Each structure stands twice: as structure tokens, then as C-alpha cells.
């Protein structure tokens with residue numbers, strides 16, 4: 086029989102909410118070598134820092150839930166007041182690249198800079214050590230894992246090798262999954278680039294509840310990933326509120342930030358569920 090993960094206080098499932106506060110950085114990275122002039126997607130992404138993120142912060146405050154925010158260095162430099170607001174609301178802040186670079190497109194020095202520089206920017210803003218990392222677009226390399234450990238990062242949250250915490254090369258991993266990512270269901274950028282229309286929030290919340298019930302059966306981690314420019318839209322905030330209310334009626338949940346989950350995993354599961362990067366080229 087498969088070994089089930091044990092949560093604190095005999096809870097059956099852990100719930101963590103994470104927010105990847107990218108701002109416009111992915112657009113700027115994607116277009117870094119072009120003479121772009123159309124501001125459609127640029128404005129669309131700015132909805133995040135202008136309105137979306139504030140709605141999410143307010144909703145979390147109303148329900149007294151602490152979340153984990155992952156923020157690129159660029160976004161932290163451009164919106165320092167928002168970073169301070171997130172921190173002052175008691176949320177965790179983790180790294181998310183500098184300009185939302187894909188880690189496998191960087192050489193080792195460039196990669197190291199996307200860890201070291203944003204870490205300093207964010208730590209200077211919040212006056213606290215940053216211990217978590219989530220890679221842009223959830224791509225990861227063995228080099229990245231090594232560099233994170235070199236720079237005292239205590240956990241990563243970018244991989245999907247289990248649906249409960251594990252370790253990769255000794256680094257605790259707080260796993261994500263596409264089924265629990267808002268962009269899969271809601272992202273629509275127009276311009277003929279995406280052909281499926283965005284899903285109705287009620288339908289999305291139902292899908293998330295079903296996955297939650299499955300994870301509860303298997304003692305898993307329900308880690309939801311949201312983006313302010315995507316989830317910050319009016320009806321989706323109401324959907325998120327419905328989901329939070331549903332969770333608050335369930336006594337079997339351990340609500341935690343990714344940092345708290347990583348600490349719990351380190352204390353209780355060191356050396357267990359510890360995996361290697363075994364890349365095979367054929």
C-alpha cells in the first residue's frame with residue numbers, strides 16, 4: 086500500500102494559496118529582443134498590480150488567511166509599496182526570477198543573478214529573509230537546485246513529482262500542479278493566440294473542489310496557484326471567495342503557507358521522499 090503523508094494535528098489535507106505576482110515582467114521578457122509597440126497585453130498584465138492584487142489581498146484579509154506570494158525582482162523594484170503591503174498583511178514572499186526568465190534559457194551566471202539580485206531587493210524591502218523559490222513557468226534545472234541551496238533558499242515550489250511535499254537533491258519541494266493553476270482555465274489573451282474561451286468561475290471552483298476531495302482522500306497538498314491579472318477579475322474573486330468559504334467549513338484542513346509546509350516537511354520527513362535528478366540523454 087502506498088505510504089500516506091501525515092499532516093500536523095491528524096489533519097487529512099493541507100491547503101495553501103499561492104499568488105504569482107508577475108506584473109508585466111513575462112511580457113517584457115518574452116519581447117526583450119523585439120521593438121514591440123502594441124500595448125494590449127502590456128495593459129492587460131498591468132491590471133494585476135493596479136487592481137487584481139489588491140482585491141486578492143483584501144479578500145485574504147477578510148478571511149484571515151495567510152498566503153505565499155512569489156514575485157520577480159523586476160516587479161518588486163517597480164511596485165515596492167505593493168510588496169510592503171503584502172508583507173504587512175502577514176503573507177510570505179518568495180523569489181520568482183528577476184524578469185520572469187525561463188531558467189533553462191540562462192547560463193549559470195545569469196541564472197545565479199536571477200536568484201541573488203531579487204533576493205536582495207525583496208529582503209531590503211521587507212526586512213526579512215526570503216526562504217522560498219518558485220521558478221518562472223515552473224521550469225527547473227539541476228543547476229537551479231544547486232544555486233538555490235548555495236544561496237540559503239530553504240524550499241522550491243515548481244515541480245509536480247508528488248502531490249504532497251518531497252525533496253529533490255535534498256531541497257524540500259512543495260509541489261504545484263496544472264490542475265490547480267488559474268491560467269489553465271481563465272487565461273485568454275486574444276489576438277488569435279488562444280482559441281478556447283475562458284471558463285466560468287463556478288465551473289472552475291467545482292473542478293478545484295473535486296481535486297480537493299481527492300487530495301483529502303490521499304492526504305495530499307492542495308496548493309492553488311493564482312495570478313492577480315487573471316484571478317483578480319471581478320467574477321473570479323467571487324469564485325475564490327466561495328472556495329475559501331467552502332474550505333473554512335472543513336475541519337480536516339491544515340491551512341498553511343508554503344514556508345510553513347516546507348518547515349514541517351524538513352522537521353518530520355528529512356531523508357524521506359527524497360528524489361534525485363537523474364537526467365538521461367539518449
Ligand SMILES: [Zn+2]
Nearest residue numbers: 105107221222
Ligand atoms: Zn510567474
